[in-house]
Amino acid sequence: MRFRGSYVRRVALTALMAFLLSCASSQTPEAREPRGGAEVEVDPLPSWNDTGAKAKIVEFVRAVTDPEDPGFVEPGLRIATFDHDGTLWVEQPMYAEMAFALHRVRELSQVHPEWRTQEPFRAVLEGDKQALIAAGSPGLVEVIVASHTGMSATLFETIVAEWIRDARHPDLERPYTELVYQPQLELLRYLESKGFKTFIVSGGSVEFMRVFSEDVYGIPPERVVGSSIETRYEVQGGKPSLFRLQEIDFVNDKAGKPVGIHEHVGRQPILAFGNSDGDFEMLQWTTLGSGGSRMGLILHHDDAEREYAYDRASRIGTLDRALDAAAGSGWVVVSMKKDWNTVFPED
């Protein structure tokens, strides 16, 4: 009888433990508010060194989730926005989306023989980097429009999906989707577990990122904000589609980022993470002039050994004005070299 009672008890306790654990993992973030008292927790940010940056993040999250703290923020208002290129994945030596655009121009050149002599396409086809740089923004727009438009939204997604599956980073020789930053994946999950809603807010094309955002970052398409192409709704042969017109609709960069966030999210972020001057206004909009808990973070690429080292003088991901403003604005500059013990997943 003792044995049997004890067996029942053991079975019941094991079942209880299993349910407790399954509850814990399936609870919505809102349900996981701290209840006060000391909690022993597994480190949610193991790829972050125990330096000031990590301590500031953890303290910020503690304050906004503690109903007793003056910095407490209601779960629905815990909006966190992350830039994409250079903040969530590698942006050097060329934005992945630009590599995609050049690849598309080379493919399409088979039906555009005139491109052999027409700038900026000639420069793309001949790999003439100097001419490409000289073509500047207007040249860039031409390449983007030529590579990103003139087909249905569905076909564009298929083309991006195939490219992202097959493409390899020129230096690191891995798929771009493996060159995401492990510490940022941990930070996204950590914030979400604390009731934050996370968003990607990028200068890149929204339709480009959405193809892989859920698989790679666990961020579904509706939480991706980006630049966009004008589209037109059409029905042909009883089949509706969205046709991608040869016109840029919105550029979600610099002062466009607060506009894009407002248009898409409808609430001001309380945390923003960027890495370049393109994120300056998003960091401002998030942290300046509003009361309550606010946090701005800048990833500083200072790790030539494991990734790249660049800032003020870089043509891609220039970090100059935002770096100057960081101290005065209370933005946390995260050093890839010092604050991260791991850069990529499965390093």
Place this chain on the structure above:
Amino acid sequence: MRFRGSYVRRVALTALMAFLLSCASSQTPEAREPRGGAEVEVDPLPSWNDTGAKAKIVEFVRAVTDPEDPGFVEPGLRIATFDHDGTLWVEQPMYAEMAFALHRVRELSQVHPEWRTQEPFRAVLEGDKQALIAAGSPGLVEVIVASHTGMSATLFETIVAEWIRDARHPDLERPYTELVYQPQLELLRYLESKGFKTFIVSGGSVEFMRVFSEDVYGIPPERVVGSSIETRYEVQGGKPSLFRLQEIDFVNDKAGKPVGIHEHVGRQPILAFGNSDGDFEMLQWTTLGSGGSRMGLILHHDDAEREYAYDRASRIGTLDRALDAAAGSGWVVVSMKKDWNTVFPED
């Protein structure tokens, strides 16, 4: 010993039950897939009569959530879009937002004496409905721009919040936010409990609806898609703001709805609910030409006693083309009179 063993067992089973129940209520929608076998459930749609419309909705939801069913849809793809005016709340005898715009014009006329003789403002100030109708779309745009722009996004939200708190529906003499449809609130919660992501997709202004969407519909701002005004990011005196320019950015109506859904949600809905020809293209985009489970619904206002009766000949919420197409497209026409036993909350 028998008593004690049994006591432990009872305590353990009670605890298990409690945890099972707490798990069930705190689980994310995705975690609530049916496990097969018969389930006894409280009716999630008590304000819907047991007619064909309700049966079709329940069967659709059963199919898309049953992993064994050929119509199964992964939770992330269960996107449901709802029109706003006339689908989630009353739109007769005038859109609430238009009542807001006219109110604003009257208020602003104190600093715009020239409006006393300038159309369409003179017509607004004198309540000249015929002249207002004659002013048509260009007049409407003038009224919208005059009432919706020229201030910061934050100030606009405050103005809308005050108006929506104080305004009363001209016929039903209740706040607009009480004139939402109880059966639709139940449907939103039912779909969400089955892993659907719900969105409002309206021709109305996104910044207008977002002020009350979470309180009234349980739909947070980032899941509201609507028409928008051009905004510009500014910093003045160290304080950043978004200034609402005198220009309409996007009209999220008719063929704009699929474009708005694509831009904002990034995935095709599998269920769309509308009530007028303004929803025709959203219903098409949702149900035509794509494989898998799809459902289109149209609310037919045929209840002059409890709400209003109107369709083909109505100037507001015209339902003509979409009604003709319903049968051939498999769209379910929901009769307010026959299919709903309650219209408003706390009737």
